[in-house]
Amino acid sequence: MQERYRTVAHEGVHEIEINKSRFICALAPAATEQEAQEFVQRVRAEHATATHNCFAYVIGADGAVQKAGDDGEPGGTAGVPMLQMLLRRDVRYVVAVVTRYYGGIKLGAGGLIRAYGGVVGEALDTLGTVVRQRFRLVTVVVDHQRAGKLENDLRATGRAVREVRYAEAVSIEVGLPESDLDAFRSWLADATAGTATLELGGEAYGEG
Template structure:
């Protein structure tokens, strides 16, 4: 199982022009085929008057589920180049839809492939990607007296803090690489003199701060 992968940072649209044809690349996170298809449907509805709405998506940390569509462009000139960009840049859980408004100039097979693949590549550069890593999900509980210093120490150590909740005690929800859990427990005991509790609540992919 992959322990880390990259995905698009957020949803967004990037527009480019090639020989008077407009290309609008919509990128969005999608962690299932259903979510990806919903984005495709939404773009096709929004741009129903467009000449083509081609798509490609890659689902899962290993990218085993992927699909592409030329949506009427010559076979292999749109969806496949788009998919190749996503796979080549190791972007996962992402859907790309490239909307084309024809500008009256034929691009040829090579020109189409460059235009569609280039639209996805440029959109990824503009919108950006983030890393997601498979981490053990930990809850650390401490009293209010220790909590401020403990939070500073946790963040300074580079651990991914997902949430902090306040009640009778303060609970930190964070992610730690599985091989490092034992070391984290020891570190926590040292800096709190045994005054904090730590529990593991499974694993999940967590988006890391850029």
């Protein structure tokens, strides 16, 4: 797994007008290729009367899955420049759909490439991006007496508390950078006088 990746902060829309044609870019984070395809279908349904609904998406922190579609625009003038913009900006797990309402003036191949790539770039600037860091999930099991203070201490030291479960004991799930594990073990032993146990879980991404 990659240590970190950048993605779009949240779903949103950005619109520009060029020579009377409207270019509306809808961007969204997508965890899987299926999510990306569902977003493309949703935007196409919303803009069923549009001249074109072109798309591009990049799935995987390493950019393993890359797809683009021109939806009737001349080959390579829409989906590919959109995809290139996503890759140039180094964003992953992201889907972009650019809806075009034709305004009666042809833009030519160069104009289309600039328009489709440009509106995606502007949309990324407008919506913003976030970096997600790879974490090892660990579960701290501690008695009820110490749980409240420990949870506060975890948050105060900037650690990513993901879930707290109350049973006979209290389980607190935390996301840690792999390199922080040894230091965390020592910190936890000090903070709980050695009474807490630590269980290692899988890996996940969170905002870093």
